[in-house]
Amino acid sequence: MANHDQTPHLPRRKRSARLSLAMMGASAFGLTACGQPEQTTDVSFDSPRSYQSVDECVAADVYTRSACEEAYEASIKEVPRFSTLEACEAEHGEGACVAPNEEQAQAATGSSSGSWFMPAMMGYMVGNMMSRSSGGATSRGLYQEPVYRNRQNQGNWNTATNQASQRINQRQQSMRTSAMQNRQAATQRRGFGSRSSARGGWGS
Amino acid sequence: MLRIDVAERPNWKTLAHELGFHFHTIEGEPYWKESAYYQFTLDQIERDIEAPTEELHEMCMELVDRVCHSNALMQRLALPEFMWDSIHDSWVSGQPHLYGRMDFAYSGQGHAKLLELNYDTPTSLYEAGFFQWVWLEQAIQQGIIPRHADQYNSIQERLINAMAHIDDRLDGAALYFSCIKNNQEERATVHYLQDVAVQAGLKAPFIYMEDIGCRADSDYFVDLDNQPIKALFKLYPWEELADDGFGDKIPILGTHWFEPPWKAILSNKGILPLLWEHFKDHPNLLPAYFEERNPAPLTPGWVRKPFFSREGSNIELLTPDGQHEAVDGPYTDSPWIHQAYQPMPRFGQHHALIGSWVVGDRACGIGVREDVGRITKDSSCFVPHAIV
Numbered sequence: 001m002a003n004h005d006q007t008p009h010l011p012r013r014k015r016s017a018r019l020s021l022a023m024m025g026a027s028a029f030g031l032t033a034c035g036q037p038e039q040t041t042d043v044s045f046d047s048p049r050s051y052q053s054v055d056e057c058v059a060a061d062v063y064t065r066s067a068c069e070e071a072y073e074a075s076i077k078e079v080p081r082f083s084t085l086e087a088c089e090a091e092h093g094e095g096a097c098v099a100p101n102e103e104q105a106q107a108a109t110g111s112s113s114g115s116w117f118m119p120a121m122m123g124y125m126v127g128n129m130m131s132r133s134s135g136g137a138t139s140r141g142l143y144q145e146p147v148y149r150n151r152q153n154q155g156n157w158n159t160a161t162n163q164a165s166q167r168i169n170q171r172q173q174s175m176r177t178s179a180m181q182n183r184q185a186a187t188q189r190r191g192f193g194s195r196s197s198a199r200g201g202w203g204s
Numbered sequence: 205m206l207r208i209d210v211a212e213r214p215n216w217k218t219l220a221h222e223l224g225f226h227f228h229t230i231e232g233e234p235y236w237k238e239s240a241y242y243q244f245t246l247d248q249i250e251r252d253i254e255a256p257t258e259e260l261h262e263m264c265m266e267l268v269d270r271v272c273h274s275n276a277l278m279q280r281l282a283l284p285e286f287m288w289d290s291i292h293d294s295w296v297s298g299q300p301h302l303y304g305r306m307d308f309a310y311s312g313q314g315h316a317k318l319l320e321l322n323y324d325t326p327t328s329l330y331e332a333g334f335f336q337w338v339w340l341e342q343a344i345q346q347g348i349i350p351r352h353a354d355q356y357n358s359i360q361e362r363l364i365n366a367m368a369h370i371d372d373r374l375d376g377a378a379l380y381f382s383c384i385k386n387n388q389e390e391r392a393t394v395h396y397l398q399d400v401a402v403q404a405g406l407k408a409p410f411i412y413m414e415d416i417g418c419r420a421d422s423d424y425f426v427d428l429d430n431q432p433i434k435a436l437f438k439l440y441p442w443e444e445l446a447d448d449g450f451g452d453k454i455p456i457l458g459t460h461w462f463e464p465p466w467k468a469i470l471s472n473k474g475i476l477p478l479l480w481e482h483f484k485d486h487p488n489l490l491p492a493y494f495e496e497r498n499p500a501p502l503t504p505g506w507v508r509k510p511f512f513s514r515e516g517s518n519i520e521l522l523t524p525d526g527q528h529e530a531v532d533g534p535y536t537d538s539p540w541i542h543q544a545y546q547p548m549p550r551f552g553q554h555h556a557l558i559g560s561w562v563v564g565d566r567a568c569g570i571g572v573r574e575d576v577g578r579i580t581k582d583s584s585c586f587v588p589h590a591i592v
Binding site (some may be wrong): 023151189191192194 | 223224246249250265298300322324325326327328334337338340354355356357358360361362365366369384385387389390393395396398399402403412413414415416417418419420426430439440444445448449450453563564565566569591
């Protein structure tokens with residue numbers, strides 16, 4: 001695991017800010033931590049807004065400059081830091097990491113010398129995230145945290161497994177040929193799940 | 205960790221129906237229960253559940269790698285020999301998995317103990333990932349729980365990320381979804397996963413397992429229009445797939461499976477004694493052993509489980525003071541393991557079990573099931589949780 005720092009002072013939110021359903025249920029459904037409640041529900045929450053930079057945040061004329069700056073600083077502090085570019089890319093993917101600029105290094109560590117690396121930020125958020133902070137401005141850096149860790153075995157599995165099945169195909173070609181002669185081009189079905197009535201279900 | 209009685213949302217059944225949660229009541233018995241919630245502290249979640257889940261997941265991945273490179277271990281887990289190449293190849297080529305759930309005995313104090321892994325066909329996903337989240341937001345809004353309450357739950361968000369990852373790598377960006385006929389709950393879980401896949405940009409057609417076809421002139425399994433199924437998500441366990449009529453076609457055909465064949469290693473309770481062998485005395489593991497050929501009768505303080513079993517079936521236990529409890533079931537045709545008995549925490553009459561979700565390689569949420577008995581079954585209720 002990489003050595004990224006967690007900032008202890010920020011309230012960490014353990015749940016997603018927004019969920020929706022696209023096709024399940026009676027109608028399209030979206031519950032958001034947002035100003036506009038959607039359809040089937042009367043729930044509404046404050047919307048966090050995202051900006052690329054402090055200047056963009058100020059220009060949007062929603063928050064004061066100090067709120068924009070404070071949120072930016074807080075989100076920079078939240079970004080995982082890595083001592084090497086390789087360690088960062090191992091977690092976040094090739095080409096996804098940068099060295100902080102002077103301003104970012106200053107905001108994150110209080111020192112303008114940034115001998116560390118971080119995932120490139122795609123923006124940051126400002127907003128009243130529920131009632132988590134009395135002052136109103138909390139923040140969250142927007143960067144893509146990968147769902148999968150890099151492992152030794154990572155390759156192009158789609159191509160690779162096709163090759164593997166081609167190898168197996170060759171090995172079993174004779175078996176298939178004889179099967180083919182018997183079946184012509186008919187489709188067989190009920191080859192899966194036909195014994196399942198005995199057990200009823202598979203979820204666990 | 206506390207169990208707190210609260211008011212139900214007045215409209216929740218209507219909402220459940222609107223949101224496709226038709227199995228909130230199963231055969232007349234409540235399944236979703238919101239007359240109480242389980243309350244955790246942030247420390248309990250992060251230190252005792254989230255961190256151990258990620259650690260155990262990494263241990264499992266290490267074991268999968270070992271098993272994939274050892275015929276002896278493949279044999280020990282009773283994995284059918286004709287599947288060994290598929291299992292190995294799906295692992296070494298890095299075919300991603302989607303998700304898994306670890307079941308923990310945890311009382312709020314001490315170490316959460318891993319009871320088992322549900323890494324192939326985990327359910328209660330919609331309840332945990334979606335409906336529970338809606339409950340929290342509305343319960344806050346309606347003043348049922350404190351305004352600063354939170355929930356350990358980014359399950360759906362992570363699933364969308366994982367599906368997007370798969371989407372980037374699939375031919376034609378279509379992933380078929382499948383389960384067996386005549387099971388409403390499983391169909392609903394698969395429907396939910398299709399929903400998530402669509403949100404991630406995938407095409408997500410559905411086909412019942414029984415309808416999947418096989419043609420001599422196709423390099424893939426085929427759908428009802430005889431079109432190739434290049435990638436297929438199945439809510440159907442690997443040991444059954446392998447045993448079914450088309451089982452021997454799986455290694456021959458090019459269809460990508462989700463979960464991938466290497467998940468057969470983790471859907472097998474034989475993984476529990478292997479974990480104990482390789483990571484002995486790990487604080488989150490319970491002692492576990494493979495049953496010998498002519499086993500002595502179960503001794504107090506031990507639980508006997510079959511390699512392959514779902515929903516608590518065929519589990520037998522003897523508490524340290526000699527109380528016997530057993531659930532019948534159909535899973536009598538596989539080897540067995542013995543695992544040290546771990547008392548389930550009790551809240552009033554209820555035994556609570558924590559299902560800790562892993563999506564991709566990230567721990568991302570929990571669902572709590574409770575039951576009056578010591579063995580969690582498919583009739584156990586799902587109760588929401590909050591961090592306060």
